[in-house]
Amino acid sequence: MKKTFLRSKVMLYSCAIALLLVFQGRALDTDPLTLVQTIEMPNVPTFPYADHLGVDVKGHRLFAAMQGAKSEVVIDINAAKVIHNIQLQDPHSVVYRSDLDRIYVTDGDPTEPGVKVFDGHDYHLIKSIKLQQRTDSAAYDPKSKYFYVVNGGEAAKQNYSLISVVDTTSMESLGDIKIPGETLEQLELEASGPRLYVTIEEKSEIAVVDREKRALLETWPITKGKVPAAIALDEANHRLFVGCRTTDMHGHIVVFDTTTGKEIDALPIGGHVDQMFFDPASKRIYASDGVGVDVYQEQDPDHYALLGKADTGLMSKTGLLVPELHRYFAAVPHIGSQAAKILVFQTQ
């Protein structure tokens, strides 16, 4: 009797330990981001923001808009160190063209707002393309090689903003798309069609634009979140993800059906989101939210599960997913005792 009891007790404990190990193993397997490297940027003064990142995959360079240092910082990813500082008053977005070895940076400099084009070899300024005040977010179309750049609005004392179409080959502004909003935030381009989606922050709306016709098609109201600041797209499944700063400490990814313009879900994230990515291969959404990176798994177009949240730093609201390198880079600003840095995560 005693033996049987003892045996069953041993069995019970063994099962419990086995289950624990299985769950632990599963937890380790599913951790979506693993910090593999920290690249310090020692000469960046205290400033609450660090803006968007760009990459030169072949040349293993990362470009970081470190607004505290008034510079676009060039980092050698392999050596994990800063190799150059391109001086700019107020850098925001960046794209690198490997065929021309040129770097295009949007600069909110109030005295000379616009897109600044730099030589990727020696970093000299090739051209400054003048735009309106608050030249900020931008999206690059690799087919047309056009750079769509947000500018104007309240900062230009207008009740509308512009999306300027900059041809990165001729380095000329080809025209503008007028959007009825005082503060545009991020934009996203459809690859299979002419649509462009841009968030209108003060109205909590999405503007849908035909970029071929350069015309506003319609606007969609956001009701499941507020203050839309970031955007990502799952074209295959017709889903648009809009990152909202709903309150100071809490935000949402509002999921839209792009065929109907209707909201279908709101996924909780942190409060200061500024950048989002959707990776079609893994069907994962990444949101840099001001203190971490939230990773959601798209189970099907109507169902999403939070896989995990990687800690970053205070006001670390921008990042860059580079699927070719299996990396997610997070920009951390210098605030008090928190040093400016790039956190390099391995994506799983």
Place this chain on the structure above:
Amino acid sequence: MNSSHDVATGMKRQGGKWTKAWLAVILFSMAHAMAQIAQPMKLIQTIELPEGPTFPFAGDLAVDIKGNRLFAATQGTKSVTVVDLQRGAIIHTFPVEYAHTVMYMGDLDQLYVTDQGTAEPGLKIFDARDYHLIKIVKLLARADAAEYDPQSKYFYVDNGGAAAKLDYSLLTIVDTTKSDVVGEIKIPSKTLEQLVLEHSGPRIYVNLEDKDEVALLDRSRRTFLEAWPITQGKRNTAIALDEKHHRLFVACRTGDLHGDVAVFDTQTGKQINALPIGGHVDDLDFDPASGRLYASCGSGEIDVYQQRDADHYNLLAKTETGIMARSGLLVPELHKYFSSVPHIGTQSAKILVFQIQ
């Protein structure tokens, strides 16, 4: 027989069900009531501050209890803001380039403000009736944290160190009656942070941030006695004292998003515990009446710990504030905790008022 037996059993079963249901209701109500009691802070008011440029910091807070006024070092607007607490309205702002510590001297109706600005750094004394500047007490660069001794009426203020290109710092002693410097204590550190005064004796404890140490000073002899190393935790900034139980609480910014409160035994100078808190902590208050410790963290939370005894502490709750809302003030007389939120991007500058339970 059978049927009556069945009925009786059925009744019994049904009675059992009812008992279980009632038990569930009672347990749920108790849990709900306990959750209500256990919640140590409740947001009761939000006072929006004047719009200014984005700035990652908000400085210290002070209260004039009799006059129902709150003073906030609003660094983003290079000012000190005066709030009428009864109306929740801003009644005045006056310029201070880079205000850090703000302290209200009730007996003099004066405000003491440390200013790290470049134009006129030092300690600025303002008349709290009409807010005119009475005097500037010149100090070395980085006049920062300060404490007041109500017995001697001396004001102790950090200054000097790395910002003054020195390998030592000073704790300057200002006699608030004369509005003048009466002495200083030299401390071997490049970055002093917050300090706390013992009331039953002459000790001052001050954080040496660059060394991860706490310095012990004798204020009656104006001397540095010794330094205690922090063994669990890094970058100590805030500090609080439980004199009765001989415990010193030292709040550390160990990582960017995570910190620790190092608990010291003041009789031995040894660290005995480390309590996890959020990152960017900048204020720590201990309330002897309730045995609660409040850590205001820039990661957007106030962590409240309950002291069970001198060696044991329970985390009661993490109360949300805002990003870089790291300055807080516990006012036990008003049963309130004030938290200062800076303007960063879409987050507006504001004062959050919590009722403490």
